[in-house]
Amino acid sequence: MEKIDSRGLPDAVLNERRRQAVKQREAGVTVRETARQCELSTHTVVEAHKPFRLGGWAAVKVRRSGRPKGSGRQLSAEQERQVQWLIQDRTPDQLKMSYALWTRQAVSELIEARFAIRLTVRNTGKYLKCWGFTPQKPLKKAYEQSPAAVSKWLDETYPSIAPRAKQEQAEIQWGDEIGLRSDDVRGRGYAPKGSSSGRRYAPGNRRARRPPSHASRAASMAANSCTPIAVVRSSMGYLPLPALTTKRRSGFRSSQAM
Numbered sequence: 060m061e062k063i064d065s066r067g068l069p070d071a072v073l074n075e076r077r078r079q080a081v082k083q084r085e086a087g088v089t090v091r092e093t094a095r096q097c098e099l100s101t102h103t104v105v106e107a108h109k110p111f112r113l114g115g116w117a118a119v120k121v122r123r124s125g126r127p128k129g130s131g132r133q134l135s136a137e138q139e140r141q142v143q144w145l146i147q148d149r150t151p152d153q154l155k156m157s158y159a160l161w162t163r164q165a166v167s168e169l170i171e172a173r174f175a176i177r178l179t180v181r182n183t184g185k186y187l188k189c190w191g192f193t194p195q196k197p198l199k200k201a202y203e204q205s206p207a208a209v210s211k212w213l214d215e216t217y218p219s220i221a222p223r224a225k226q227e228q229a230e231i232q233w234g235d236e237i238g239l240r241s242d243d244v245r246g247r248g249y250a251p252k253g254s255s256s257g258r259r260y261a262p263g264n265r266r267a268r269r270p271p272s273h274a275s276r277a278a279s280m281a282a283n284s285c286t287p288i289a290v291v292r293s294s295m296g297y298l299p300l301p302a303l304t305t306k307r308r309s310g311f312r313s314s315q316a317m
Contacts, residue, residue, distance in 0.1 A: 076097045077099070079097050080097045085108075085111075090104050133176055146249065159197075191252050194247040195250040
């Protein structure tokens with residue numbers, strides 16, 4: 060007979076099967092046959108029938124062992140909601156904490172500061188897992204970035220620059236600042252699964268990087284809040300593109316505008 064484990068059954072289902080098993084046993088059905096008909100193990104059949112003989116039907120109901128689900132938690136439901144909201148809506152530095160991202164240690168210190176409850180890093184990780192928070196690579200944004208200005212530049216300003224540069228047979232050249240970063244490039248912070256934590260950088264705290272490909276320069280530089288400089292090369296030197304007239308100037312190189 061196939062081995063049956065009734066521990067995974069809901070209490071209501073298990074109790075009904077135990078009740079049916081007691082009825083079968085009281086009717087004279089063997090233990091093995093009762094177990095087959097009620098889809099229980101022979102041990103469960105015996106353990107259901109024995110209490111019935113001693114205490115009646117009330118004793119047949121199963122009594123689960125172990126702690127109830129959710130017991131032993133150090134944080135209340137309201138405290139958990141507050142911590143989750145803070146992790147999603149704030150960064151540690153905004154709360155005057157010495158962390159750039161929400162690590163387990165940072166969350167543990169946040170809980171201790173807010174509720175005077177000290178959790179180990181391991182228990183903090185268990186809470187984060189229960190809340191659906193996973194380590195995420197941060198999104199890098201400059202402090203001075205304005206999403207509205209970036210969108211306007213990409214959708215309105217640059218589309219008017221590129222055709223003009225082509226018409227003037229001009230080069231579009233890009234200028235950007237280069238800085239060194241002193242933070243850990245492997246940093247990860249906890250955030251709800253499927254999203255990314257935010258991390259903003261000051262202009263002087265950017266990682267030195269190679270220039271992006273020509274096709275992605277506009278989006279890349281706008282995303283990093285850099286100011287694109289559209290200039291042309293002539294015998295007079297470099298001139299800003301907006302200052303040019305429609306008259307063709309000598310010495311222009313062929314257009315490389317997107």
